[in-house]
Amino acid sequence: MKITVLGVGGMGSRFALMLHQAGNDVTLVDGWQTNIDAIRQDGIQANFNGKAVSAKMPIYSPAEIEKSGVQADLIVVFLKSNQLKTMFDQVKALIHPDTYVLCLLNGIGHEDVLEQYVAKDHLILGITMWTAGMTGPGHVELVGDGEVELQNFAPAGKDFALQVVNVFDKAGLHPKYSENVKYSIWRKACVNGTLNCLCALLDCNIGQFGKTKEAPDMLHTIIAEFAAVAAKEGVKLDQTEVYNHVAATFTANIADHYPSMHQDLVQHHRLTEIDFIDGAVARKGEKYDIPTPYCKLLTQLVHAKEQLIGAK
Amino acid sequence: MKITVLGVGGMGSRFALMLHQAGNDVTLVDGWQTNIDAIRQDGIQANFNGKAVSAKMPIYSPAEIEKSGVQADLIVVFLKSNQLKTMFDQVKALIHPDTYVLCLLNGIGHEDVLEQYVAKDHLILGITMWTAGMTGPGHVELVGDGEVELQNFAPAGKDFALQVVNVFDKAGLHPKYSENVKYSIWRKACVNGTLNCLCALLDCNIGQFGKTKEAPDMLHTIIAEFAAVAAKEGVKLDQTEVYNHVAATFTANIADHYPSMHQDLVQHHRLTEIDFIDGAVARKGEKYDIPTPYCKLLTQLVHAKEQLIGAK
Numbered sequence: 001m002k003i004t005v006l007g008v009g010g011m012g013s014r015f016a017l018m019l020h021q022a023g024n025d026v027t028l029v030d031g032w033q034t035n036i037d038a039i040r041q042d043g044i045q046a047n048f049n050g051k052a053v054s055a056k057m058p059i060y061s062p063a064e065i066e067k068s069g070v071q072a073d074l075i076v077v078f079l080k081s082n083q084l085k086t087m088f089d090q091v092k093a094l095i096h097p098d099t100y101v102l103c104l105l106n107g108i109g110h111e112d113v114l115e116q117y118v119a120k121d122h123l124i125l126g127i128t129m130w131t132a133g134m135t136g137p138g139h140v141e142l143v144g145d146g147e148v149e150l151q152n153f154a155p156a157g158k159d160f161a162l163q164v165v166n167v168f169d170k171a172g173l174h175p176k177y178s179e180n181v182k183y184s185i186w187r188k189a190c191v192n193g194t195l196n197c198l199c200a201l202l203d204c205n206i207g208q209f210g211k212t213k214e215a216p217d218m219l220h221t222i223i224a225e226f227a228a229v230a231a232k233e234g235v236k237l238d239q240t241e242v243y244n245h246v247a248a249t250f251t252a253n254i255a256d257h258y259p260s261m262h263q264d265l266v267q268h269h270r271l272t273e274i275d276f277i278d279g280a281v282a283r284k285g286e287k288y289d290i291p292t293p294y295c296k297l298l299t300q301l302v303h304a305k306e307q308l309i310g311a312k
Numbered sequence: 313m314k315i316t317v318l319g320v321g322g323m324g325s326r327f328a329l330m331l332h333q334a335g336n337d338v339t340l341v342d343g344w345q346t347n348i349d350a351i352r353q354d355g356i357q358a359n360f361n362g363k364a365v366s367a368k369m370p371i372y373s374p375a376e377i378e379k380s381g382v383q384a385d386l387i388v389v390f391l392k393s394n395q396l397k398t399m400f401d402q403v404k405a406l407i408h409p410d411t412y413v414l415c416l417l418n419g420i421g422h423e424d425v426l427e428q429y430v431a432k433d434h435l436i437l438g439i440t441m442w443t444a445g446m447t448g449p450g451h452v453e454l455v456g457d458g459e460v461e462l463q464n465f466a467p468a469g470k471d472f473a474l475q476v477v478n479v480f481d482k483a484g485l486h487p488k489y490s491e492n493v494k495y496s497i498w499r500k501a502c503v504n505g506t507l508n509c510l511c512a513l514l515d516c517n518i519g520q521f522g523k524t525k526e527a528p529d530m531l532h533t534i535i536a537e538f539a540a541v542a543a544k545e546g547v548k549l550d551q552t553e554v555y556n557h558v559a560a561t562f563t564a565n566i567a568d569h570y571p572s573m574h575q576d577l578v579q580h581h582r583l584t585e586i587d588f589i590d591g592a593v594a595r596k597g598e599k600y601d602i603p604t605p606y607c608k609l610l611t612q613l614v615h616a617k618e619q620l621i622g623a624k
Contacts, residue, residue: 201513201613204620212619214612221605293533293605300526301513307524308516 001167004029004072004094006087008059010132011104012078013044013140015173020055022171027070028059029091031083036061038138047135048142062090071096074164077103077114081276084110088117100160102150104128106192106260107276108185109284111153121157124164125181126150127188130173147174151181183237186230190242193277194222195249196261197298201305203266205258210250218294219246222278225292229281232288264311265302271311274302313479316341316384316406318399320371322444323416324390325356325452327485332367334483339382340371341403343395348373350450359447360454374402383408386476389415389426393588396422400429412472414462416440418572419588420501421596423465433469436476437493438462439500442485459486463493495549498542502554505589506534507561508573509610513617515578517570522562530606531558534590537604541593544600576623577614583623586614 001024005016008030020026030036036059043056060068072094079087084105095101095118102124103110114123130146148168152161161177168175178184198218199209209215220243227237249255264270275283278295285292305311313336317328320342332338342348348371355368372380384406391399396417407413407430414436415422426435442458460480464473473489480487490496510530511521521527532555539549561567576582587595590607597604617623 198616202617202620208620209616212616214616218609218612218616221609291603291605293603294609297530297533297606297609300530304510304521304524304526304530305514308514308520 001025001163002071002073003027003167004070004075005078006075006091007031007078007080007083008035008039008044009078010134010140010142011128011130012076013046013134014130014132014142015076015078016057017044017046017048017053017055017142018171018173019167020057022167024167024171026057027072028057029062029065029087029094030059031062031087032137033061035137038136042138044140045138046140046142049144062087065091066093070094072099075099075101077101077105077110079105081105081107081110081273082271084113085116088113092117098122100124100157100164102126102164104148104150105276106188107273107280108189109276109280119154121152121154122160123153124150124157124161125153125185126178127181127184145174147176149176149178149181149184151178180235182233182235186226186235186237187242187245189277189281190223190226190237191246191249192259192261193226193281193295194219194246196259196272197274197278197302199259200261200265200272201298201301203262205256205262206249207251207255210247210255215250216247219243222294222298225285225290225295226281228290229284229288229292232284232290261302265305265309269309269311271306272302274299278302313337313475314383314385315339315479316382316387317390318387318403319343319390319392319395320347320351320356321390322446322452322454323440323442324388325358325446326442326444326454327388327390328369329356329358329360329365329367329454330483330485331479332369334479336479336483338369339384340369341374341377341399341406342371343374343399344449345373347449350448354450356452357450358452358454361456374399377403378405382406384411387411387413389413389417389422391417393417393419393422393585394583396425397428400425404429410434412436412469412476414438414476416460416462417588418500418504419585419592420497421588421592431466433464433466434472435465436462436469436473437465437497438490439493439496457486459488461488461490461493461496463490492547494545494547498538498547498549499554499557501589501593502535502538502549503558503561504571504573505538505593505607506531506558508571508584509586509590509614511571512573512577512584513610513613515574517568517574518561519563519567522559522567527562528559531555534606534610537597537602537607538593540602541596541600541604544596544602573614577617577621581621581623583618584614586611590614 045054133141279299282296357366445453591611594608
């Protein structure tokens, strides 16, 4: 399959590498010139479960796409949510009438942006449990196991979605075709919608947050807001199961992990993805006339903090 | 008048000093031994509008009160809200059937605690615009002008409240008898209920917070919650006037000031008074079945932060 990976950070590198190793025609697009230069010279260099692996694939900056003539059967998106629109505006030329877009990003509402660039039945949504870390330009740590769950956004896309499952399976990405990927997306969004902003605002890791007396009530309230909005979109979250799923992280081996929003906001002073997590729920809540005050205040606090520290 | 000042920090020292200079019989009670020792040896030492002033008054620790035989006509309270209960449990012996308690603390709901120690008609509530700063044990900076507004909590207390106004007037404290001090208390609580916790959580000063895009909406929402609860207690806040009153601080000469909760939480890792500000509104909201999600979440975040930093 002719695949373009959009965003070659940790996770983009993992998917690119594994799909390339399985014989697919993989092209890379990234917005960070230093990363492009490193990959162009030496390829993606990975610690792949303890083994040094490297692989060369063509890589372009967004500005080079139009001239490059590159087009894709499948575009796999691994951008920051807040870069989605800017990037797609620049790489429109990648998309021909038969191009499908697979979005595995955390959060809610990416389809609202992607629909502006690709037809609904050419959109595939999913989540992934794979992890990946970047150690420098072109260098990644790919350790551990994972899986992918995906589903076509509109019924007509099912055949191609199954082809993607087949291609991913051969690449060892452990894909699963889901009959209700929206449920999985909302369920995962509840993890990010609680831990990400709370750990970022309180400047703590998951385990530390979980030890505060306030954690259970805050979790319950935020999850209830997510569930009320999800219900309007046809997703009936099991709030008790979701609560237990989130609370399980407090004592799991990721308890000492600082969620990505903490890394973005506190550690690197970057703009966050809050508008695609709690912010999306607050926006949808307003649209559906459902009160989502916790999501709204958390979004406001994160945005205020971004401005106070001059996040970019 | 036989007056006991409970809590001899900056503001307690100001009131003690000014009341003492006007010829009242002032006794001090404080919980900080180093402060007691300093005042016992050299008196309260003040920079009083540029003039060095010192004055000796008897001072006791709470534990010494019972043996001391000290009783008061008027107890003026300048404790941290969260110390109120512990302190009054220790100094009960100060209170005889004719003792009045004047509470000028910021926040809401102190009467709920004080009613456990003194009859409603012996309770006087108020606010003050005086400022004061402590520079060390026994040493205070008393600069600038101020005023006091007070009213008896129950009708029967009016005569004594007017006597207090008279005594305060002679001491230059610029008192005003108020026909509706509850309004003033709620109005002032809106300033503290917005700026205190938000500046503490976002780690910024008043002017910096005021420059964020989110400030107006957060202020409006919090003030609306305060107003809804206040209405249940017979106080009809003018929300637009209160909003303008709070927002005026963003560009006033206190814009570069870090509110006391920022000092407590961020600078000194002390427990905050949130339970007597936003926390009180959230508690009362629950009691009256009025939604106060912003007040509740802000209270939870401040308490979580207290635990995370080991505040004491």
